[in-house]
Amino acid sequence: MSDLQLRILSKLGELGELPSTREQFPDVDPQVVLSALNSLKAHGKLEYTKQDTVYYSLTTEGETIVAEGSHEVKLLQLVSRFGKLQIKDVAAQLGPNGKVGQARAFKNGWLEKTQDNELIVSSKVGDAAAVVDETREQLLRVVKNETSGLGDKLLNDLKKRKLILPKKETTFHVVKGADFSTELTKLETDITSDMVLTGAYKDLKFKPYNFNSQGLPSQSGALHPLSKIREEFRQIFFGMGFTEMPSNQYVETGFWNFDTLFVPQQHPARDLQDTFYLKDPIQSDLPEDKEYIANIKAVHEEGKYDSIGYRYNWNEEESQKLVLRTHTTAISAAMLHKLAEDPKPTRLFSIDRVFRNEAVDATHLAEFHQVEGVLADYNITLGDLIQFMEDFFAKMGVTGLRFKPTYNPYTEPSMEIYSWHKGLQKWVEIGNSGLFRPEMLEPMGLPKDLRVLGWGLSLERPTMIKYGVKNIRELLGHKVSLDFIASNPAARLDEELYN
Numbered sequence: 001m002s003d004l005q006l007r008i009l010s011k012l013g014e015l016g017e018l019p020s021t022r023e024q025f026p027d028v029d030p031q032v033v034l035s036a037l038n039s040l041k042a043h044g045k046l047e048y049t050k051q052d053t054v055y056y057s058l059t060t061e062g063e064t065i066v067a068e069g070s071h072e073v074k075l076l077q078l079v080s081r082f083g084k085l086q087i088k089d090v091a092a093q094l095g096p097n098g099k100v101g102q103a104r105a106f107k108n109g110w111l112e113k114t115q116d117n118e119l120i121v122s123s124k125v126g127d128a129a130a131v132v133d134e135t136r137e138q139l140l141r142v143v144k145n146e147t148s149g150l151g152d153k154l155l156n157d158l159k160k161r162k163l164i165l166p167k168k169e170t171t172f173h174v175v176k177g178a179d180f181s182t183e184l185t186k187l188e189t190d191i192t193s194d195m196v197l198t199g200a201y202k203d204l205k206f207k208p209y210n211f212n213s214q215g216l217p218s219q220s221g222a223l224h225p226l227s228k229i230r231e232e233f234r235q236i237f238f239g240m241g242f243t244e245m246p247s248n249q250y251v252e253t254g255f256w257n258f259d260t261l262f263v264p265q266q267h268p269a270r271d272l273q274d275t276f277y278l279k280d281p282i283q284s285d286l287p288e289d290k291e292y293i294a295n296i297k298a299v300h301e302e303g304k305y306d307s308i309g310y311r312y313n314w315n316e317e318e319s320q321k322l323v324l325r326t327h328t329t330a331i332s333a334a335m336l337h338k339l340a341e342d343p344k345p346t347r348l349f350s351i352d353r354v355f356r357n358e359a360v361d362a363t364h365l366a367e368f369h370q371v372e373g374v375l376a377d378y379n380i381t382l383g384d385l386i387q388f389m390e391d392f393f394a395k396m397g398v399t400g401l402r403f404k405p406t407y408n409p410y411t412e413p414s415m416e417i418y419s420w421h422k423g424l425q426k427w428v429e430i431g432n433s434g435l436f437r438p439e440m441l442e443p444m445g446l447p448k449d450l451r452v453l454g455w456g457l458s459l460e461r462p463t464m465i466k467y468g469v470k471n472i473r474e475l476l477g478h479k480v481s482l483d484f485i486a487s488n489p490a491a492r493l494d495e496e497l498y499n
């Protein structure tokens with residue numbers, strides 16, 4: 001039992017009743033008093049009623065008026081002393097309060113304005129020195145707590161003029177309860193099997209349940225923002241007739257990650273500095289399709305399908321090396337290779353993790369997520385790609401795209417996609433796209449007129465914009481705060497995403 005509880009009981013014992021806890025315990029916070037009273041009430045020691053009183057204190061301006069007089073009276077006396085005063089000089093004489101003083105003096109009919117924009121004392125005012133300063137009188141009554149006679153309207157007016165501030169004071173009226181005593185025995189909180197067996201429960205006192213107390217916040221799971229945005233992208237893809245690719249493998253051979261995509265073996269993207277290679281096992285087998293491998297070798301070495309190739313010796317061992325996939329396009333390549341068995345228009349997508357050997361900073365991680373779409377159809381053109389990109393991004397609320405030619409090893413033509421960012425006031429890149437090269441598709445055995453367009457973007461970028469995350473390390477990795485995940489709202493891909 002707290003010291004305060006004992007003090008309350010002993011005062012109550014001594015006085016029989018406490019009309020105001022505030023008078024008895026002026027230094028104790030009313031919230032603390034309340035919690036002590038509640039606890040004692042639960043023991044039946046006392047009953048209490050709460051009493052709130054509102055009183056007013058003066059603001060600094062109110063205090064100045066009490067000390068020096070109101071602005072309007074000061075102005076009246078000034079004008080009366082000089083005989084007249086130019087309106088433009090009021091501020092110089094009375095400072096920022098001059099305006100208020102002038103308005104109130106006019107309202108009271110104390111001052112008049114001449115044709116020369118001068119203030120003069122109204123003829124209605126007899127002796128300017130004898131005018132009653134009502135504002136000051138009212139504030140003096142506030143100081144003496146005699147506000148009941150002032151009326152609510154006037155108090156509200158003084159409040160609006162920022163001369164007084166309402167304050168609330170809480171006190172409790174306490175009387176003895178049915179079980180009053182100055183001592184307190186501890187109440188039992190739980191009935192135990194021992195109490196039942198020995199019969200002790202009959203003589204014990206139990207603490208009543210508090211049905212008003214609130215429960216602890218529940219520790220339920222929550223979706224990570226990336227998962228939420230990912231789900232929104234999935235729904236857009238599904239809504240446009242796409243099927244999700246099985247992308248659940250992080251390790252690929254160089255063959256699927258690079259060679260099938262017509263990335264030459266000396267390409268810098270295949271360097272150790274850019275790609276994570278596996279140490280154990282170091283390599284894996286190539287697919288069964290020997291013709292496909294022979295086609296890849298041919299198209300890289302001397303060219304095929306109207307291409308002149310890269311003119312170097314293609315090394316099978318190099319393509320057997322295992323890497324952490326640098327893009328999900330490795331999966332797309334495998335899916336397109338399968339499509340060659342039964343070629344037909346197809347729409348595929350994947351959203352999954354990829355790995356690059358990058359220096360980690362506020363906007364780069366060594367692993368992130370790629371959103372990728374692949375669309376195969378007969379005789380489609382660059383115009384179809386542009387139209388499709390506009391439709392796709394419009395579903396995310398992003399319109400008015402711009403396209404910029406770029407180079408990718410496995411698409412031609414290739415285009416970066418830009419959108420105007422209202423916040424940054426500039427065009428920002430939101431994705432990359434292109435038509436897959438014949439050197440990638442024809443070795444698979446796909447017919448010449450079945451063309452495939454593809455595009456990709458990172459999942460992190462729109463998520464960071466959507467959730468206002470400035471540093472990517474707060475989104476993914478060991479610096480992510482669980483609070484951030486538990487408390488962020490369900491995402492909507494609305495207009496603000498890129499605009």
Ligand SMILES: *[C@@H]1O[C@H](CO)[C@@H](O)[C@H](O)[C@H]1NC(C)=O
Pocket residue numbers: 053055143144145169
């Ligand atoms: C006015 O009332 C308040 C609240 O009851 C009190 O704290 C204050 O001391 C009172 N002032 C005077 C002058 O009685």
Ligand SMILES: *[C@@H]1O[C@H](CO)[C@@H](O)[C@H](O)[C@H]1NC(C)=O
Pocket residue numbers: 378379449
């Ligand atoms: C694609 O275009 C070529 C040339 O115009 C044409 O011969 C072929 O039939 C077209 N393919 C389809 C499926 O329409």
